[in-house]
Amino acid sequence: MQLALVHTRYQFLEAIRLPIVIVGNMVFPTVILLLFIVPIEEIRASPIAATTASAQIAVFAVMSTCLFTFGVGVAEDRALPWDSYLRTLPAGPGPRLAGRVLAGMTFALLGLLPVILIAALLTAATVTPVQFVAGLGVLVAGALPFLLGGFAIGYSMPSKAAIAVAQVLLLPLAFGGGLLIPPGSFPGWLDALSTWLPTRGSRDLLVYVVTGEAPRMLALVALAGWIVVTAVLAGWAYQRDEGRRFR
Amino acid sequence: MTAVLARAVDVSRRYGTTVALDEVNLDVPAGSLLGLLGPNGAGKSTLLNLLTGLRRPTSGRVELFGRSPTDAAARRSLGMTPQETGVPQTLRVGEVVDFVARHHPDPVATPELLERFGLGGLERKQSGGLSGGQKRRLVVALAFVGRPRLVVLDEPTTGLDVESRRALWQAVRDYHRDGGTVLLTSHYLEEVEALAQRVVVIGSGRVLADGDLSEVRGIVARSVVSMRAAAPPDLPGIVRVHRDGDRIELQTTDADALVRDLVRSGVEFRDLQVAPSSLEEAFLTLTDGSRADRQPATTRT
Numbered sequence: 001m002q003l004a005l006v007h008t009r010y011q012f013l014e015a016i017r018l019p020i021v022i023v024g025n026m027v028f029p030t031v032i033l034l035l036f037i038v039p040i041e042e043i044r045a046s047p048i049a050a051t052t053a054s055a056q057i058a059v060f061a062v063m064s065t066c067l068f069t070f071g072v073g074v075a076e077d078r079a080l081p082w083d084s085y086l087r088t089l090p091a092g093p094g095p096r097l098a099g100r101v102l103a104g105m106t107f108a109l110l111g112l113l114p115v116i117l118i119a120a121l122l123t124a125a126t127v128t129p130v131q132f133v134a135g136l137g138v139l140v141a142g143a144l145p146f147l148l149g150g151f152a153i154g155y156s157m158p159s160k161a162a163i164a165v166a167q168v169l170l171l172p173l174a175f176g177g178g179l180l181i182p183p184g185s186f187p188g189w190l191d192a193l194s195t196w197l198p199t200r201g202s203r204d205l206l207v208y209v210v211t212g213e214a215p216r217m218l219a220l221v222a223l224a225g226w227i228v229v230t231a232v233l234a235g236w237a238y239q240r241d242e243g244r245r246f247r
Numbered sequence: 248m249t250a251v252l253a254r255a256v257d258v259s260r261r262y263g264t265t266v267a268l269d270e271v272n273l274d275v276p277a278g279s280l281l282g283l284l285g286p287n288g289a290g291k292s293t294l295l296n297l298l299t300g301l302r303r304p305t306s307g308r309v310e311l312f313g314r315s316p317t318d319a320a321a322r323r324s325l326g327m328t329p330q331e332t333g334v335p336q337t338l339r340v341g342e343v344v345d346f347v348a349r350h351h352p353d354p355v356a357t358p359e360l361l362e363r364f365g366l367g368g369l370e371r372k373q374s375g376g377l378s379g380g381q382k383r384r385l386v387v388a389l390a391f392v393g394r395p396r397l398v399v400l401d402e403p404t405t406g407l408d409v410e411s412r413r414a415l416w417q418a419v420r421d422y423h424r425d426g427g428t429v430l431l432t433s434h435y436l437e438e439v440e441a442l443a444q445r446v447v448v449i450g451s452g453r454v455l456a457d458g459d460l461s462e463v464r465g466i467v468a469r470s471v472v473s474m475r476a477a478a479p480p481d482l483p484g485i486v487r488v489h490r491d492g493d494r495i496e497l498q499t500t501d502a503d504a505l506v507r508d509l510v511r512s513g514v515e516f517r518d519l520q521v522a523p524s525s526l527e528e529a530f531l532t533l534t535d536g537s538r539a540d541r542q543p544a545t546t547r548t
Contacts, residue, residue: 002349003349003350006346006349010335010338010342010346013337013338013342014335014337014338017337017338017373018337080333081329081330081333082329082333082334082335084296084301084329084330085327085328085329085330085333085389087300087301088299088300088301088322088325088327089322089347089350090319090320090322090323090325090350090351090393091319091350092319242296242301242302242303
């Protein structure tokens with residue numbers, strides 16, 4: 001446990017010495033919020049619509065941080081001699097993984113700060129303190145398939161492939177899960193497809209907690225299924241990993 | 248009978264269709280200073296990766312302190328260096344050492360360790376800002392943080408200036424004198440000569456020789472006698488002949504005897520040169536020869 005904190009601290013130190021990485025996490029969701037939500041009167045002025053839209057973007061921001069820090073970050077680290085060296089230290093994979101998750105999730109939540117501020121100050125979005133805290137918890141839980149999926153990507157492929165896969169997954173998952181346009185406006189076939197995506201489950205859960213909109217049960221079941229599937233994939237990728245191989 | 252700290256038994260490792268190690272046996276007894284000598288690509292690093300738990304053998308068995316090296320507890324008394332100079336560039340020197348120290352129950356105090364490796368006063372410097380030699384000394388120092396019983400050094404002084412190299416050698420000797428066990432790889436015969444008591448020669452994934460320094464020196468220390476002449480002379484002691492136009496290179500284990508014979512034979516020659524042959528050149532003949540005879544050569548030729 002203490003070692004996990006040591007690893008967290010060093011992940012932090014490394015990231016903080018390159019602050020642009022943290023700022024980068026904040027920019028994209030902020031821009032979406034400013035360009036596509038704030039200028040549209042019907043969304044900005046309606047407490048329900050603005051809260052829903054902000055929650056959707058929060059899920060998007062956390063998913064993107066997970067896929068990139070865990071997917072691409074792990075793949076990049078694996079190619080470094082330092083990572084091989086760490087695996088010769090007398091500690092199992094636990095502390096290092098825990099350090100990664102703690103640091104990564106903290107950065108993901110830090111990335112949400114501008115989203116929360118803009119939603120609170122520039123739109124009619126509103127939550128009670130209880131909803132806010134519950135929302136953060138649900139956000140972290142709903143991020144599990146992306147966190148585990150990120151690990152599966154990072155431990156199974158070289159960094160250039162990981163970047164490509166993360167980028168290919170990001171937008172379809174975001175759009176299909178109703179993070180950019182609310183699923184209420186989807187045509188029937190897209191709504192049905194959307195239900196099976198992990199992003200839809202995370203979105204429905206968070207929107208339920210902050211606005212009370214009933215989640216689709218099937219989407220929640222699918223989310224649980226995705227958590228299991230990505231956990232198995234991540235475990236498999238980690239097991240077979242022996243550092244980066246060059247042929 | 249002294250304890251064996253690390254052991255490989257009939258170990259093979261393949262990457263796809265490439266055989267990196269082919270039924271290798273190795274014992275590292277407590278208190279020894281063992282050098283693994285071989286050209287680049289011989290399989291030295293693969294063997295170290297197996298012994299330190301980074302990779303698993305395709306077949307055979309590896310042990311570290313009597314356990315599987317992939318078991319974290321087996322690595323408690325192991326000291327290893329990162330390859331190349333790969334420490335995180337943005338971390339300060341003191342932070343890197345502290346980080347590694349936190350993994351060990353009784354680490355050497357950071358200032359003391361840095362002092363011992365000539366890095367005193369650099370604690371606050373970001374490791375990316377160190378010179379090449381300082382980085383190299385830092386990574387080797389990391390192997391000694393946890394007061395290990397076995398230290399594994401992969402090419403410890405590659406790319407170092409003479410002074411840093413001698414300082415590092417001294418640190419390794421001091422550690423060994425105080426009872427430590429060292430397994431080091433090198434593709435410099437000079438480095439292995441300066442440090443090791445026992446030498447294991449690896450080529451093309453196989454153990455070619457395993458013996459004390461003088462035995463192994465006799466096998467891999469070759470000279471190249473080159474000259475301009477019409478035809479290669481037919482003399483004893485020539486292990487390999489290479490022709491480039493009228494330039495003839497003769498690889499030999501005894502350059503003195505060959506030159507004496509050459510002069511006595513009365514053959515016409517010009518531009519005589521004698522140079523030590525590189526380990527790579529010496530290995531060309533060794534690996535050729537060993538294909539016919541699979542027994543490791545342990546006697547002086």
